[in-house]
Amino acid sequence: MSPxxxxxxxxxxxxxxxxxxxxxxxxxxxxxxxxxVAVMGPSGSGKSTLLHLAGGLDxxxxxxxxxxxxxxxxxxxxxxxxxxxxxxxxxxxxxNLIPALTALENVMLPLELDGTxxxxxxxxxxxxxxxxxxxxxxGRFPDDMSGGQAQRVAIARALVGPRRLVLADEPTGAxxxxxxxxxxxxxxxxxxxxAAGLLVTxxxxxxxxxxxxxxxxxxxxxxxxxxxxxPETLLGVQA
Amino acid sequence: xxxxxxxxxxxxxxxxHGYQLRQEFERRTGGTWPxxxxxxxxxxxxxxxxxxxxxxxxxxxxxxxxxxxxxxxLGRTQAAEWWDTPVDRGAPARDELAIKxxxxxxxxxxxxxxxVARMVQRQRTATMTVLQDYTRLKREASDDLAWSLVLDSxxxxxxAELRWLDHVEASVLRASWPRTVQRExxxxxxxxxxxxxxxxxxxxxxx
Numbered sequence: 001m002s003p004x005x006x007x008x009x010x011x012x013x014x015x016x017x018x019x020x021x022x023x024x025x026x027x028x029x030x031x032x033x034x035x036x037v038a039v040m041g042p043s044g045s046g047k048s049t050l051l052h053l054a055g056g057l058d059x060x061x062x063x064x065x066x067x068x069x070x071x072x073x074x075x076x077x078x079x080x081x082x083x084x085x086x087x088x089x090x091x092x093x094x095x096n097l098i099p100a101l102t103a104l105e106n107v108m109l110p111l112e113l114d115g116t117x118x119x120x121x122x123x124x125x126x127x128x129x130x131x132x133x134x135x136x137x138x139g140r141f142p143d144d145m146s147g148g149q150a151q152r153v154a155i156a157r158a159l160v161g162p163r164r165l166v167l168a169d170e171p172t173g174a175x176x177x178x179x180x181x182x183x184x185x186x187x188x189x190x191x192x193x194x195a196a197g198l199l200v201t202x203x204x205x206x207x208x209x210x211x212x213x214x215x216x217x218x219x220x221x222x223x224x225x226x227x228x229x230x231p232e233t234l235l236g237v238q239a
Numbered sequence: 240x241x242x243x244x245x246x247x248x249x250x251x252x253x254x255x256h257g258y259q260l261r262q263e264f265e266r267r268t269g270g271t272w273p274x275x276x277x278x279x280x281x282x283x284x285x286x287x288x289x290x291x292x293x294x295x296x297x298x299x300x301x302x303x304x305x306x307x308x309x310x311x312x313l314g315r316t317q318a319a320e321w322w323d324t325p326v327d328r329g330a331p332a333r334d335e336l337a338i339k340x341x342x343x344x345x346x347x348x349x350x351x352x353x354x355v356a357r358m359v360q361r362q363r364t365a366t367m368t369v370l371q372d373y374t375r376l377k378r379e380a381s382d383d384l385a386w387s388l389v390l391d392s393x394x395x396x397x398x399a400e401l402r403w404l405d406h407v408e409a410s411v412l413r414a415s416w417p418r419t420v421q422r423e424x425x426x427x428x429x430x431x432x433x434x435x436x437x438x439x440x441x442x443x444x445x446x
Binding site: 040042185188204205207208209210211212213215217222223224225226 | 360361363364367368370371373374378381394395397398401402405409
C-alpha cells in the first residue's frame with residue numbers, strides 16, 4: 001500500500017542568486033496509514049515549508065510530494081485543490097473554527113464544500129464528532145467551548161469523511177499541559193484508527209506522542225528517532 | 240529515604256506486614272522502584288529500632304505467621320510531617336552528560352575541537368526516543384492516576400534535558416561566531432533596549 005504522504009527528494013528554494021534561500025534540501029519522508037510523525041527543529045529550519053508542501057499550499061522546486069499516491073506537482077491548481085479538500089485536514093494552534101457555525105456545521109463544512117449532500121455530510125460530521133468524544137456538543141458554538149473542546153472539534157473536522165491526512169501545526173500551543181495532553185491523546189487515537197498525521201511542534205512532550213520524530217535543521221533532515229526497542233526495558237517494569 | 244517514608248505513609252492507613260508493604264509500595268508507585276524483600280525487611284528493622292513502628296499484636300504462641308507492624312505515636316508524627324515538608328534535593332548528582340559537554344567544549348582531541356553539534360544531536364535523538372517510550376507507557380496507563388503521575392515526573396525530567404540540549408546548542412553556536420558578529424549582535428541588542436526604553440519612557444530621561 002502506498003504511503004498516505006510521501007516526500008521524494010523534495011527541495012524548496014525561495015528567491016534566486018545571492019539572496020536565494022534553501023528552505024528544504026532533498027527531504028525524503030513517508031507516513032503510512034496509522035502512523036504519526038513529529039517534526040522538530042529551531043525557527044527557520046524549514047518546518048513550515050514542509051507543512052505547506054504537504055498540504056499542497058506550496059510546490060517544491062524539485063522532487064515530488066505525493067498524497068495518497070498522487071503527485072501534486074503534476075496537477076493543475078483546481079485538481080490540487082480538490083485533492084486537498086478530499087484528503088487533507090489541518091489543525092492549527094488557534095483552532096480556526098468558524099464562530100458563526102456550530103461545532104457540527106464546522107465539521108460538515110469541508111464535505112459540503114466538496115459537494116457532498118447536506119444529509120450525508122451530517123451523518124459523517126456526527127460520526128467524526130463521536131470519534132473525538134463530542135457527539136453531545138454538536139450544537140454548540142465555538143465561543144461556548146473550552147480550548148480543548150474546540151481543538152477536538154478541529155481534529156474531527158480535519159479527519160471528517162474520507163480524509164486521511166491530518167497536518168497539525170503546534171496544535172497544543174494555546175492549551176495548558178493537561179488539556180494539551182488530552183488533545184494529543186485524541187489526535188493519536190484518530191490517527192490509529194486509519195489516518196496519517198504530520199505534527200509540527202516545539203514541544204518535545206507532545207512530539208513524543210508520535211511514532212517517530214524527525215529533526216530538521218537548515219532545511220535538512222539531520223536525524224530521526226527509530227521505532228522503540230520497547231518501553232519495558234526502561235524501568236524494569238513487567239508489562 | 241523514600242522507602243522508609245513510604246512505609247510510614249502506608250502504615251498510617253493500617254497495620255501491614257513486610258510482604259504486604261512491599262507489594263503496596265510497588266503497586267502504588269507503578270512498579271517504578273522495585274523493592275526486594277530483603278530491602279523491605281531491613282527497612283522495617285530500622286524503623287522499629289528508631290521507635291517509629293511496633294508489632295501490631297503479640298506473636299501467637301510458637302507461631303511463625305508474618306509479623307504485622309503499626310505506627311507508634313512518633314511514627315505517626317513523622318508520617319504526617321513528610322507530607323508537609325518539601326523534599327530536599329541535596330547536592331546534584333554527578334551527571335555524565337553535563338560533564339561530557341563541559342569537557343567537549345574545552346578539550347581538543349589530537350588538536351581538533353570536538354564536534355559538539357553532532358554530539359548534541361545524537362544525544363537529542365536518544366533522549367527523544369526515551370521520551371517516546373515513556374509516552375507510550377502513559378498511553379496505556381490512562382486509568383491509573385498514581386502510575387501516570389510517576390511517569391509524568393520522568394516525562395518532564397526528560398523534556399527538561401531536551402530543552403537544555405537546545406540551549407547548549409544555541410550557546411555553542413553563538414560562542415563560535417567571529418568576534419565582529421558577536422559585537423554587532425551585542426550592539427543590535429543594545430540598540431533594541433535603547434529603542435524600547437525610548438518608547439516607554441519620557442524624553443527627559445535620555446541624556
